[in-house]
Amino acid sequence: xxxxxxxxxxxxxxxxxxxxxxxxxxxxxxxxxxxxxxxxxxxxxxxxxxxxxxxxxxxxxxxxxxxxxxxxxxxxxxxxxxxxxxxxxxxxxxxxxxxxxxxxxxxxxxxxxxxxxxxxxxxxxxxxxxxxxxxxxxxxxxxxxxxxxxxxxxxxxxxxxxxxxxxxxxxxxxxxxxxxxxxxxxxxxxxxxxxxxxxxxxxxxxxxxxxxxxxxxxxxxxxxxxxxxxxxxxxxxxxxxxxxxxxxxxxxxxxxxxxxxxxxxxxxxxxxxxxxxxxxxxxxxxxxxxxxxxxxxxxxxxxxxxxxxxxxxxxxxxxxxxxxxxxxxxxxxxxxxxxxxxxxxxxxxxxxxxxxxxxxxxxxxxxxxxxxxxxxxxxxxxxxxxxxxxxxxxxxxxxxxxxxxxxxxxxxxxxxxxxxxxxxxxxxxxxxxxxxxxxxxxxx
Amino acid sequence: xxxxxxxxxxxxxxxxxxxxxxxxxxxxxxxxxxxxxxxxxxxxxxxxxxxxxxxxxxxxxxxxxxxxxxxxxxxxxxxxxxxxxxxxxxxxxxxxxxxxxxxxxxxxxxxxxxxxxxxxxxxxxxxxxxxxxxxxxxxxxxxxxxxxxxxxxxxxxxxxxxxxxxxxxxxxxxxxxxxxxxxxxxxxxxxxxxxxxxxxxxxxxxxxxxxxxxxxxxxxxxxxxxxxxxxxxxxxxxxxxxxxxxxxxxxxxxxxxxxxxxxxxxxxxxxxxxxxxxxxxxxxxxxxxxxxxxxxxxxxxxxxxxxxxxxxxxxxxxxxxxxxxxxxxxxxxxxxxxxxxxxxxxxxxxxxxxxxxxxxxxxxxxxxxxxxxxxxxxxxxxxxxxxxxxxxxxxxxxxxxxxxxxxxxxxxxxxxxxxxxxxxxxxxxxxxxxxxxxxxxxxx
Numbered sequence: 001x002x003x004x005x006x007x008x009x010x011x012x013x014x015x016x017x018x019x020x021x022x023x024x025x026x027x028x029x030x031x032x033x034x035x036x037x038x039x040x041x042x043x044x045x046x047x048x049x050x051x052x053x054x055x056x057x058x059x060x061x062x063x064x065x066x067x068x069x070x071x072x073x074x075x076x077x078x079x080x081x082x083x084x085x086x087x088x089x090x091x092x093x094x095x096x097x098x099x100x101x102x103x104x105x106x107x108x109x110x111x112x113x114x115x116x117x118x119x120x121x122x123x124x125x126x127x128x129x130x131x132x133x134x135x136x137x138x139x140x141x142x143x144x145x146x147x148x149x150x151x152x153x154x155x156x157x158x159x160x161x162x163x164x165x166x167x168x169x170x171x172x173x174x175x176x177x178x179x180x181x182x183x184x185x186x187x188x189x190x191x192x193x194x195x196x197x198x199x200x201x202x203x204x205x206x207x208x209x210x211x212x213x214x215x216x217x218x219x220x221x222x223x224x225x226x227x228x229x230x231x232x233x234x235x236x237x238x239x240x241x242x243x244x245x246x247x248x249x250x251x252x253x254x255x256x257x258x259x260x261x262x263x264x265x266x267x268x269x270x271x272x273x274x275x276x277x278x279x280x281x282x283x284x285x286x287x288x289x290x291x292x293x294x295x296x297x298x299x300x301x302x303x304x305x306x307x308x309x310x311x312x313x314x315x316x317x318x319x320x321x322x323x324x325x326x327x328x329x330x331x332x333x334x335x336x337x338x339x340x341x342x343x344x345x346x347x348x349x350x351x352x353x354x355x356x357x358x359x360x361x362x363x364x365x366x367x368x369x370x371x372x373x374x375x376x377x378x379x380x381x382x383x384x385x386x387x388x389x390x391x392x393x394x395x396x397x398x399x400x401x402x403x404x405x406x407x408x409x410x411x412x413x414x415x416x417x418x419x420x421x422x423x424x425x426x427x428x429x430x431x432x433x434x435x436x437x438x439x440x441x442x443x444x
Numbered sequence: 445x446x447x448x449x450x451x452x453x454x455x456x457x458x459x460x461x462x463x464x465x466x467x468x469x470x471x472x473x474x475x476x477x478x479x480x481x482x483x484x485x486x487x488x489x490x491x492x493x494x495x496x497x498x499x500x501x502x503x504x505x506x507x508x509x510x511x512x513x514x515x516x517x518x519x520x521x522x523x524x525x526x527x528x529x530x531x532x533x534x535x536x537x538x539x540x541x542x543x544x545x546x547x548x549x550x551x552x553x554x555x556x557x558x559x560x561x562x563x564x565x566x567x568x569x570x571x572x573x574x575x576x577x578x579x580x581x582x583x584x585x586x587x588x589x590x591x592x593x594x595x596x597x598x599x600x601x602x603x604x605x606x607x608x609x610x611x612x613x614x615x616x617x618x619x620x621x622x623x624x625x626x627x628x629x630x631x632x633x634x635x636x637x638x639x640x641x642x643x644x645x646x647x648x649x650x651x652x653x654x655x656x657x658x659x660x661x662x663x664x665x666x667x668x669x670x671x672x673x674x675x676x677x678x679x680x681x682x683x684x685x686x687x688x689x690x691x692x693x694x695x696x697x698x699x700x701x702x703x704x705x706x707x708x709x710x711x712x713x714x715x716x717x718x719x720x721x722x723x724x725x726x727x728x729x730x731x732x733x734x735x736x737x738x739x740x741x742x743x744x745x746x747x748x749x750x751x752x753x754x755x756x757x758x759x760x761x762x763x764x765x766x767x768x769x770x771x772x773x774x775x776x777x778x779x780x781x782x783x784x785x786x787x788x789x790x791x792x793x794x795x796x797x798x799x800x801x802x803x804x805x806x807x808x809x810x811x812x813x814x815x816x817x818x819x820x821x822x823x824x825x826x827x828x829x830x831x832x833x834x835x836x837x838x839x840x841x842x843x844x845x846x847x848x849x850x851x852x853x854x855x856x857x858x859x860x861x862x863x864x865x866x867x868x869x870x871x872x873x874x875x876x877x878x879x880x881x882x883x884x885x886x887x888x
Binding site for chain 1: 643665666667668669670671677678679680681682683684685686687688698700705706707708711715718720721722723724725726728730731732733734735736737738739767768771774777793817820821823824828
């Protein structure tokens with residue numbers, strides 16, 4: 001196929017029938033550009049015809065020869081094609097199932113009903129289950145899953161081997177799974193959650209939605225009022241600069257909860273009967289520099305990009321086995337958001353939902369929870385003030401920088417912060433060791 | 445009633461039955477605190493019993509004497525009550541109908557069907573209609589509304605009287621209505637929009653939702669993953685500092701659109717058949733420092749707080765009578781957001797939706813629209829870089845500061861920006877004159 005024919009056919013394929021105008025026209029049918037490989041090839045060839053390319057706005061202008069003849073429609077004497085960003089931002093990549101680990105922290109020994117509920121969704125992925133070392137009974141895990149289980153003996157061996165000064169108990173045990181994973185992506189859901197149903201009463205595939213969130217770009221530099229512009233049926237609204245429509249890699253996907261919301265103990269105590277029933281059908285990028293309380297209940301992330309920034313560092317004195325008795329995920333979520341902002345990655349919040357089952361007695365937790373609630377008054381202003389140096393170019397670098405700032409600015413406020421700073425440093429030591437070891441042999 | 449009885453009764457009233465714990469307990473039933481006046485009284489008396497009040501976190505700790513006896517439940521030896529922020533943030537104020545102006549820019553002369561569709565929603569408010577001065581035919585407005593109409597002769601008289609160098613034609617004519625309004629709040633909807641229906645097929649009262657958005661606080665300093673925490677059925681999620689739960693005044697409410705979305709001409713041309721059909725049941729505060737493309741199609745704002753920051757300053761050479769041929773609202777929306785961030789007000793986006801009817805031929809608009817699309821590449825980075833001095837304490841101050849920066853930094857980039865800067869200064873001159881005049885006599 002010669003170049004002219006190729007362009008002709010490509011235009012035919014791209015255009016669909018959107019072209020108009022006698023002399024110049026705007027062409028392109030964005031949804032059809034998603035076909036991927038062929039599109040990239042088409043662009044490469046079309047690039048040879050480019051009349052201008054603005055590296056700032058990344059808008060590509062292409063002028064191609066007039067077409068006419070047997071075809072029913074004729075293009076004018078020339079055609080101006082603006083598809084740089086349109087093309088680019090639609091070219092989201094595909095995540096393969098074997099690039100994903102599902103990581104489950106087992107705080108309950110009988111995972112039978114949990115695993116059965118998730119079977120249609122999780123069974124196509126490799127699963128890592130980390131048993132809370134404080135849990136006495138043996139785990140019950142139904143068959144038919146591709147699963148690695150880590151228990152107290154693995155944790156003890158690891159701690160003995162590495163001299164790790166980290167506690168992997170309670171909700172923190174999941175982080176051991178993050179450390180052991182060899183996959184690019186992690187999806188993690190609490191073991192008191194089951195698949196939710198959407199507003200059409202269809203079961204939500206939370207894994208598929210997290211993968212969509214991570215495989216399409218995030219847009220942290222300008223808010224799109226119609227939410228996720230990469231979702232079919234929507235787009236960037238008027239006024240959204242084309243130069244920003246490529247977006248950036250999404251490194252963290254924060255899902256939500258139906259039924260029992262993830263409130264703190266005071267709120268849960270105030271509203272014991274409150275249930276979250278509103279299904280908000282949206283995903284959005286949390287803007288750069290804006291922080292959010294990342295819940296560990298239902299998340300997914302790109303382990304290669306920001307894995308080191310999710311760790312078990314902040315441990316409350318009265319930490320228990322209920323979500324509202326912890327803020328370890330809030331703490332490392334702040335850290336992850338600051339790291340994403342610094343490295344230019346995106347964080348999304350919204351879909352997918354999971355269904356959180358009933359928890360314990362929130363009023364009983366209040367005495368413990370006050371510690372976490374009070375600490376947040378220090379934690380947020382601190383993270384809002386963090387500015388990382390340009391020399392920090394990896395998530396590991398960033399976490400070490402933040403640990404130093406925690407020690408310096410928060411260490412004297414409360415000993416819990418000094419401990420957190422130490423464990424952040426410790427975590428990075430382990431992460432580097434495990435990741436480097438994993439390149440030569442199997443860790444642990 | 446003595447104090448003890450009052451507290452007893454208050455606790456009875458507040459508690460509902462949530463209290464527990466032998467020694468200390470957390471009490472309060474937030475939804476019941478909404479009763480308002482009585483609650484404030486209760487708090488005043490309870491304040492006398494406060495053991496600590498943190499003015500930074502605004503958390504109130506109250507210790508009250510042990511209760512026991514005839515009641516079935518007993519409070520322990522003391523009770524710790526944390527209801528400062530809970531109380532405060534539920535005490536949103538009420539907006540009365542006579543504090544609101546509906547402002548309509550009439551770009552079509554026959555408003556009959558438009559007004560009839562909106563009658564159930566708009567008829568309880570005072571309405572200002574500004575007729576596009578380029579429109580030749582007389583306006584048709586059905587009876588039964590409390591309406592003030594401004595036409596070309598009013599605009600000419602005003603321009604002659606004040607020497608105004610502003611153009612109030614096309615979509616910009618609505619700003620004349622903003623200037624003439626004497627109300628605290630403005631709601632403005634394009635005349636090609638009709639009431640939309642929600643996901644339960646109920647007609648959406650866009651005015652009521654805008655009023656809800658403006659009368660409940662915004663939370664720009666930390667993102668709440670469950671969206672608007674003031675909406676019944678939701679709240680602040682775990683990790684949200686109590687000190688930020690009061691929120692700040694919401695000054696701008698940006699609604700959305702079903703059917704025809706507010707895309708730019710290129711996007712609309714690319715997707716001529718695309719219709720926005722997804723009803724996202726959420727309102728959120730756009731975080732501080734994050735900018736958004738504010739559409740003028742469906743907005744409401746607190747005129748006293750930020751009225752001067754919404755103006756007809758940026759006028760494209762090829763500006764026409766279709767939304768996608770303008771960016772005047774995007775420009776002043778950036779300005780308004782920067783002003784809100786500086787003055788500590790909030791901006792919300794999301795509900796309510798309106799139904800946008802079919803527009804014109806987007807492909808025909810492309811030649812004009814490129815100007816706006818290209819300008820946005822300069823506009824966004826500029827507004828992202830704006831930092832206002834502390835001396836700017838009103839919206840007027842802020843706009844004048846921004847106008848100076850526009851002149852200095854963008855004036856040489858494109859003459860359109862120099863013109864915009866001049867018109868911003870001119871607008872503030874008029875705003876001050878009209879507002880000061882309105883205190884002594886009726887303007888115009």
